[in-house]
Amino acid sequence: MKTRDASHAEESAEVEVLIAEAAKFDGISKQIRASLGRLEGGNQLVKNAMKPVYSNTQGLQVMNDNIDKILDAIDKMLGPSEDKGREERIIRAGPDRVGLPDYLASLKRVDRALSQMSSTNLRINQQAIGDFNELLSEGNNHLQALFRSTLAENVQPVEPLHYITKDLPFPVLPQERVSKLGSIDSFLSSTAARNASYSSRESPSVRIYAEMRGAYLNGSLHNLSAASISTSKRKASDEIYRQGTSGIGTYASGIEGIFSAEFNNISAIFSREDWGLAFDATCRKALAEFAKTLRELNMHIKSHLPTDCFLAYEIVEIVTNVGYRIDQLSGQLKLPFADALKPIRETAKSSLAELIEDVRRRVSSMQTLPQDGSAIPLTSEVMTRMQTMTLYPQSLASIMASLGEGNWHSGASVANSQSSASLPSLQSFDVGADSSHLLAHYIMDTIDTLLTSLDAKARLLLKSKSLCGVFTANNVAVIDRMIRSSDLSTILSSPSTASTKIESWRKRGTSAYLESWREPCSALMDVQYTNRGSARPPSGSNGIIDSAAVIKQLGSKDKDSIKEKFKNFNTSFDELSARHRGMQMEREVRSLLAREVQAMIEPLYARFWDRYHEIDKGKGKYVKYDKGSLSAQLAALG
Secondary structure, X not given: OHHHHHHHHHHHHHHHHHHHHHHHHXXXXXXXXXXXXXXXXHHHHHHHHHXXXXXXXXXXXHHHHHHHHXXXXXXXXXXXXXXXXXXXXXXXXXXXXXXXXXXXXXXXHHHHHHHHHHHHOOHHXXXXXXXXXXXXXXXXXXXXXXXXXXXXHHOOOOOXXXXXXXXXXXXXXXXXXXHHHHHHHHHHOOHHHHHHOOOOOOOHHHHHHHHHHHHHHHHHHHHHHHHHHHHHHOOOOOOOOOOOOOXXXXXXXXXXXXXXXXXXXXXXXOOHHHHHHHHHHHHHHHHHHHHHHHHHHHHHHHHOHHHHHHHHXXXXXXXXXXXXXXXXXXXXXXXXXXXXXXXXXXXXXXXXXXXXXXXXXXXXXXXXXXXXXXXXXXXXXHHHHHHHHOOOHHHHHHHHHHHOOOHHHOHXXXXXXXXXXXXXXXXXXXXXHHHHHHHHHHHHHHHHHHHHHHHHHHHHHOOOHHHHHHHHHHHHHHHHHHHHOOOHHHHOOOOHHHHHHHHHHHHHHHHHHHHHHHHHHHHOOOOOOOOOOOOOOOEOOOOOEOHHHHHHHOOHHHHHHHHHHHHHHHHHHHHHHHHHHHOOOOHHHHHHHHHHHHHHHHHHHHHHHHHHHHHHOOOOOOOOOOHHHHHHHHHHOO
């Protein structure tokens, strides 16, 4: 029992000890928790204090990087300044001494360094920038001088006829010089070079090239200009211009050949964006001289319009074609060619009305006409003009299309017609049905004006209607012959009215001539009475009229009337036959009129002779011609 109590007491003591220890640890835990709370609070304070410090540290790092970059940039900027002496020696020596490739390389380095220094805008670089600009300007001057001297080796004018007559291409610059000039231009046309010297629109190389090669073009073409004027004026004042006799065709060929060669030079030397500018500037002086030549030719044409308007048609055709081909090659010069051609083109337009008016004026001024009825020279002259027009289908197609149908009759219409500063299009040069139709109408208007004017003048000046008829028929025959013997026949075959009009004039002349032959025809008219005697005149077994029986039935007054009719016929026929032979007729007119007279006289005379030839019993006192001899006389008229 005591032992149990002792164990229990001991265990109780241990429990108390444990309880005391647990209470002690519980206090320590509370202290630890309190310390942890204080530690967390201190840590938050430290964090809040470190945030500005961290942020300032990042800013300092960025600033440090920027400073490093600035130092690197300064090193780079100081580098060109340190190399200035070397570049200065190269540039001042000139490309001839150091060689063009090294010289260009030095200028490019200076250009690059200048760009770098200019971008910083630092005052420390201002002196170096000024020095480098001076070096760049001096280098540009050296390159321009080299460009000029290289071109000067090939600016001697050439003789265009040598290349034109032998069908040779005009010379171009040698390839090694083209390469050299191209290398120089590639730098001179750069932005830096242009800023150093000239405007950004035109590089100095383009200006120099245009100046020197422009003089070469103008000098080479000068003789062709003078020859064009002299050859155009070298003819009689009343002689119609003959196609190809003027030197303007050779002049235009020379321009086309030498301009094409020049464009090949330009396209090999300059960059594509400068081709048009360089080509236009180079050709400007030569085109101005060409325009001056055309103006002088235009003055000559206007003072001799009826004969030299054909030169205007030729020039329109030649210059338009050349301008079109050069424009196709280069895309340039269309407007300058059109401006140069405009005065000639306007003169060509006005010539159409003037030619018709010239016909009226010249017929109106005639004081006499041929008294033998022969055709006048004016008819052949007018038809020669019309024949000559067929040689210029392209230019006339363009001109007449711009005027419009029938507007060539009025000078005001011509003046008010559409006029453009551009070259005619290829469509306007299409010689198709419409163009031939317009030309045919113009030709027929001219012919109609001629014949109408001549008919009015003939009625006034010629003494008889038959002479007027022969005169008209002769002029119509000349017109018809000249149509059939030339390309006019093709042009006038389209409108059916052309042949109809000419035929109507021919019939008018024939009808007027046959008026005088009505007199002998009237002598062959007699009166037959069907209510007297037998119903029919006596006839033989073969149906042939018995002239003796007819005469026997006539009274004395009727017989005297028949005798008088034969006498009147003989007198009138002989007189008209003699007059017919005395008239000047074209071969076809004489043949035509003889046939018409024969068709009118022979049937009437044959009938009259069959009835009344026994009036003088074969003595020939009244009946001068039998049917055979009259037929022979009529045939002889042809």
